[in-house]
Amino acid sequence: MTEGKKGKRNLRTGLKTGHYKRGGRPASLLRRAGRRRALQRQEGSRARVARNSLPFYPELAMAIKRIYLDYNATTPVEPSVLEAMLPYFSGDFGNASSIHTFGQRARAAVETAREQVAALLNARPQEIVFTSGGTESDNHAIFGVFASAAPAVTSSAAIPHIITSPIEHEAVLNTCQALEKQGAAVSYLPVDRAGLIDPEAVRQAIRPETVLITLMHANNELGTVQPLEEIGRIAAEADVYFHTDAVQSVGKIPVDVKALQLDLLSLSGHKFYAPKGVGALFIKGGTRVRQFLYGGHHQHGFRPGTENVPGIVGLGKAAELARLSLQSDAARIAALRDRLEQGLLARVPDAQANAVSAPRTPNTSNITFPGIEGEALIIALDLKGLACSTGAACSSGAVEPSHVLTAIGLSAPDARATIRFSLGRHTTESEIDAALEIVPAAVVQLRQLSPTYRREVSA
């Protein structure tokens, strides 16, 4: 065994070198080789994790220096959020429904979190229902309103009607499609080149049998922020329930359910520095929503299931942090986003930024690099240590171009050549400067391999 090397870590694998190279009995060699292969397999996913979550492999973290520009896909749990959650995994592990002290401590923590989430939205705590995330909240809002309103509508022999848009997240689109199969009529309002919905089109689409308007607040791919205040006024005048998927706006821009005249709003913790698997649905007092799950008495029996106390505590803490730091975060992140966007447009010939004419969330930039395949660029950038995304993370891997980009009028090849950069609280100026070197170089490299781009340029 090369004793000299023993104990030193291999920067690539994070393993101690020399342990499995020589010496030892065949069986232990095999075991070690198996372990090495398992660790090497883990390495790929581990290396994609943010630097500060690699406490056992500091050398690896230093060596890779990864840049994360995919905050719309998910965010790291904020250290103070994690700290707030930790006691509820062990010392304060009680079931929030138990009447003893263990349970009451958990109950108090859940109710504090409800107040924190309500405060972020200008809602009342009793209007907040905790869920497993954005997808469940969207499903509950849409199925719930439909189920409660449909019997009254169908008794008049009319078909219950929902208004939405073609650029919604799948959590809304697929729910609406499921309802169409059950006999609902759904109108998909057109969007303009920047992904904006015309409030007048909403007014015109409303019918006597319309039971719900569901339109997202901020788009996950473009960052486009819809004119919800105007749409809320129209919905209120027509006395139609109004739901928004605010998964991509909560924590990034101010969201006030009263100012927007919302009846229902969905949010998700992992998009604003809380953990995955926890979210909330705001339901304005008096809104008729059929429950979705049946079980025990939790959350007044409306959303049963033992509460995820640590997750809910994390959501509450993240909501409080967002309320306190939203303005300053937004200004800093928008400046970095603009620097990235303008830098890329200046350095990459033919690059085009999408949705720039619309109000946008401060962190999102969506850029088309004609002549490249988005997936290939993502892989090339990942190899250089930069993480970003093509369209929605939930649909990456799908071969079809993004439904959002085709809805705003991009051709299929341009939609496939489009990348989303999304910045966050931990993005630094030096990361943006590095991205401004890495991305143009990768695009040049891929374009050199692209027969179509060379043909277009020489034409």
Ligand code: PLP
């Ligand atoms: N709605 C939007 C706009 C989203 O971006 C996402 C996730 O990417 C969701 C809903 C789904 O949220 P969750 O991942 O919490 O289920």
